[in-house]
Amino acid sequence: MFSSIALRQARHLSTATAAAAAASSTSSSTISISKAKSKLKAEHDPDKALEIYSSVSDRYISPLSSRYAQEYAVKRLAKSHRFSDIENFLESHKNSPQITQEPFLSSIIRSYGVAGMFDHALKIYDQMDDLGTPRSAISFNVLLSACVHSKLYDRVAQLFDEMPVKYEFLPDKVSYGILIRSYCEMGSPEMAMERLKEMEEKGVEITTVTFTTILHSFYKKGKSDEADCVWNEMVKRGCGPDVGAYNVKIMNIQGGDPEGVKALIEEMSDAGLKPDTISYNYLMTCYCRNELMDEAQKVYEDLERTGCNPNAATFRTLIFYLCKKGRFETGYKVFKESVRVNKIPDFNTLKYLVEGLVKRSKLKDAKGMSRTVKKKFPPNLVKAWTKLEEELGLTKVEAGDNGVQ
DNA sequence: CTAGGGTTAG
Numbered sequence: 035m036f037s038s039i040a041l042r043q044a045r046h047l048s049t050a051t052a053a054a055a056a057a058s059s060t061s062s063s064t065i066s067i068s069k070a071k072s073k074l075k076a077e078h079d080p081d082k083a084l085e086i087y088s089s090v091s092d093r094y095i096s097p098l099s100s101r102y103a104q105e106y107a108v109k110r111l112a113k114s115h116r117f118s119d120i121e122n123f124l125e126s127h128k129n130s131p132q133i134t135q136e137p138f139l140s141s142i143i144r145s146y147g148v149a150g151m152f153d154h155a156l157k158i159y160d161q162m163d164d165l166g167t168p169r170s171a172i173s174f175n176v177l178l179s180a181c182v183h184s185k186l187y188d189r190v191a192q193l194f195d196e197m198p199v200k201y202e203f204l205p206d207k208v209s210y211g212i213l214i215r216s217y218c219e220m221g222s223p224e225m226a227m228e229r230l231k232e233m234e235e236k237g238v239e240i241t242t243v244t245f246t247t248i249l250h251s252f253y254k255k256g257k258s259d260e261a262d263c264v265w266n267e268m269v270k271r272g273c274g275p276d277v278g279a280y281n282v283k284i285m286n287i288q289g290g291d292p293e294g295v296k297a298l299i300e301e302m303s304d305a306g307l308k309p310d311t312i313s314y315n316y317l318m319t320c321y322c323r324n325e326l327m328d329e330a331q332k333v334y335e336d337l338e339r340t341g342c343n344p345n346a347a348t349f350r351t352l353i354f355y356l357c358k359k360g361r362f363e364t365g366y367k368v369f370k371e372s373v374r375v376n377k378i379p380d381f382n383t384l385k386y387l388v389e390g391l392v393k394r395s396k397l398k399d400a401k402g403m404s405r406t407v408k409k410k411f412p413p414n415l416v417k418a419w420t421k422l423e424e425e426l427g428l429t430k431v432e433a434g435d436n437g438v439q
Numbered sequence: 440c441t442a443g444g445g446t447t448a449g
Contacts, residue, residue, distance in 0.1 A: 101440070137440050144441095172441035179442065208442045215443070246444040281445040312446050319446080347447040354448050383448075 080110035080119075101141040105148050112149040120149050128158075134166045140176040147180025152189075155180040171206040174198070178212040182219070190216035207239045214244055218251035223260070226251065242274035246282055253286045261286070277307050284316045292320045292329070311342040315351065322355035330355065331364070343375070350379040353387055362390035366399050378410050385422060392426050401428055 111120045124142050132138040139162065146155035159177045162169055174197055181190050194213050198205050205213075210233050217226040226248050233240055245268040252261035265283070268274045275283075280302045287294050295317045299309050314333055321330035334352055337344050349372040356365040365387050372378045384407055391400040404423055408416050423429055 140441065170441080175442055182443095206441095211443045218444095241443075243443045248444095250444065276444095278445050283445095285445065310445095315446050319448095322448095345446080350447055358448080380447090386448090 080107070080114050080116060101144070104141060105145050108145045108149050117149065117151060120145075120151065121154065124154070128165065134168075136167055136170060136172050139165065139167045140173045143173060143176045143180055147176070147183040150184050152180055152184040152186060169201050169203055171203060171209055174203065174205065175208045175212060178209060178216075182212060182216055185219075187216040187220045205238075207233075207241055207244070210238055211241065211244045211247070215247050218247050221251075221255065223248050223251035223255070223257075240271070240273070242268065242276050242279060245274060246279045249279065250282045250285075253282065258286075275305075277302065277310050277313065280307065281310075281312050281316070284313060288316045288320045289323075290320075292317065292324055292326065295320045309340070309342075311337070311345050311348065314340070314342060315345070315347055318348065319351050322351060325359070327355065327359050327361065334368070344371075344377070346377045346379070349377055350383050353379055354383050357383075357386045357390050360390070362387065362394055362396065363399075366391060366396070366403065369403060373406055373410065378407070381411075381415055381418065388422070388428075389426065392428070397428070400426070404428055 107123070108120055111117075111123070124145055127133065127138075127142055130138070139158065142158055143155045146152070146158070155177060159173060162173065167173075177197075178190055178193060181187075181193060190213055194205065194209065210229060214226040214229055217223070217229065230240060230244075230248075245264055249261050249264045249268075252258070252264060265275065265279075268279065280298065284295055284298050287298070299313055299317060302309055302313070314337060318330045318333040321327070321333065330352065334344065334348065337348070349368060353365050353368050353372070356362070356368065369378070369384070369387060378384070384403075388400050388403055388407075391397075391403065404419070407419055411419060
């Protein structure tokens, strides 16, 4: 196990090192960051992802997109368990003159968090003084997020009590928000409520997001009364509810009657809020679960008119339930739309669909779908899909289906 | 350019 990873790392090290070198220099400019973004999304090979990252020309013009590209490359490497390559890649950024800028250094901490390498994140945070980077809550908040990302919830509280004293800065509303999130993740909204009091005392603003975090946690524990209290407190203070808070409320009732979901969506519209894709996904899913497929399809079809775009969850859920009800032809149409907007569902959902098409003798559609899937999936899934094709007999040339028609 | 809440079948 270990040796195979080591081998793979050795084989790829040269590319990673080259990309790392390019990342710390300003040369090799060939493509724009927006183009890199769309290329990265379709690229599953971590080495190629690194190449795309290092070929970006306007990194300094668009730091936000640059951070995105960096994170993306790291995500791909992490998926391949190439942690020493991630280290080479990210550590090389320390040679950049920009390292004295806190946001630049913070993006490295963030990337380590994304890779689940919290020890590395903490190390560079502690090195800031040596690197000449000034500290504020910015880097601290990124560090706390990295901690949450690595699911080290109890360490969040520890860092929260330790770092501001050690490095002399004040935690802000965001720091508190992350702390409260980690209490909620640990199943303790009560502890979170305690910290709200502390925020009050110190005059730190309590945001809608923070309230919503606690709201969700109480619902999750089945404590609806406490959740209602949080909701009322939020309203009383005039900070919300917003669309996100409403969506948490909808989530809590979506297992029931679709009319209840519909009513809440209307309530939010009446309150001057614009329900978003997530709100409508809840409604669509609720219809699906209640076997009201025409209504579910209508929600999907109306999405554009309401100014919302279907997302990956929309496609996945709808295609799954359409298959479940035997509506494979419609499922195929929805699939084609998901391809068009580059949000195709996962392997199992698509397996369900292609099997249904074969069962209904829609071989031409099944084959067309198969070709598309193989173009969009990463190599390991293409392999599994090819096996599925063989099992379904899609590789055979049937009479009357010789490709001429 | 600091963060953060809410979605996804069986």
